[in-house]
Amino acid sequence: MNDLAEPEVNSPEWITQKLRRFNISSLAHTFDAFYPDANTKQAASVLRSLSNGELNKQFILIYGTVGCGKTHLIEATILNWAEHGIYTRYQTFSEMARTLKAQLGKGGDHYESMFNRYSQVKHLVVDDFGMGTTESRFEISDLEDIIDLRYRKRYYPGNEMVTILASNKDIKDLPTRVVSRFFDQEYGTVLYMGDRDYRRRSKQ
Secondary structure (H helix, E strand, O other): OOOOOOOOOOOHHHHHHHHHHHOOOOOOOOOOOOOOOOOOHHHHHHHHHHHOOOOOOOEEEEEOOOOOOHHHHHHHHHHHHHHOOOOOEEEEHHHHHHHHHHHHHHOOOHHHHHHHHHHHOOEEEEEEEOOOOOOOHHHHHHHHHHHHHHHHOOOOOOOOOEEEEEEOOOHHHOOHHHHHHHOOOOOEEEEEOOOOOHHHOOOO
């Protein structure tokens, strides 16, 4: 038996492989499986259009209460991009912060190399900013600098990078330098997903 053979589609091994590849929690988090209400309808529409290549926006900020459906829609976007052959670097903010800290501890150019990956990857998605934690000034500064570098490249032909940031914080509690990039009317979109728990909603 060939141990390197591809696992059977939809087998536990295949599912685990897919989840790890995309760094998502569920393959069931698709757009078709999302049941929007008045607060989430716009976000679902925008992200579906974005991932289908029908919307030319590079900076998407999504905010709303814990459990309102942000992660479901983000993972649906990542899965849809994958269907179009697009790779996404997807991490929670705490995962990103830990990754950068680990590289900083190694010395040399490890930190700079990882920082550049975040700054230059075509599709970057950062989830759960402010998820019950107190971010350090250093961590917030890293996020600000990464988004600013990506924002400064928005005019480069053929280098249209997409950045999605999701947070459970109120818009007024987010770093001003970060938020301003997403309010750019030409390149950005800010989406509020409300204060209702998506998991408790019934299907419409």
